[in-house]
Amino acid sequence: VxxxxxxxxxxxxxxxxxxxxxxxxxxxxxxxxxxxxxVMGTGGTKKLTLADREWTCPKCHVHHIRDHNAAQNILTKGIAKLA
Ligand SMILES: [Zn+2]
Structure with missing residues (x-):
């Protein structure tokens, strides 16, 4: 569908x-x-590509699993929308 x-x-x-x-x-x-x-792609950094499954934030140095990080951002956006 x-x-x-x-x-x-x-x-x-x-x-x-x-x-x-x-x-x-x-x-x-x-x-x-x-x-x-x-935000990757700002401040002279490169945007993550589809091949980047894991990455480390150049600012705070936290290591991320790409999809888990995105899921957390989506949840935060959703909660903010409901508020
Ligand atoms: Zn960070």
Whole structure:
């Protein structure tokens, strides 16, 4: 199915089970350090590519698993949207 249909299904299922389904702007969710907010590709750094599965923030030196870091940023954006 198309992406739009998929989102409609998630909305329906969420309502069915009394949960809330929202979407967030995915901009920079991968490139942003969840710990300090530094954005890769700024300040003379290179953007992460799809091949970069793990990386270390050049500002705060926290080591990240790419997808875990992005998931944390998405969760933070979602919570901020609900507030
Ligand atoms: Zn950082």
């Amino acid at each position: 198309g992406w739009r249909t998929f989102l409609e299904m998630l909305t329906y299922k969420a309502e069915l089970y009394g949960r809330q389904f929202i979407t967030v702007n995915p901009k920079n969710t991968t490139q942003t350090c969840h710990d300090c907010g530094f």
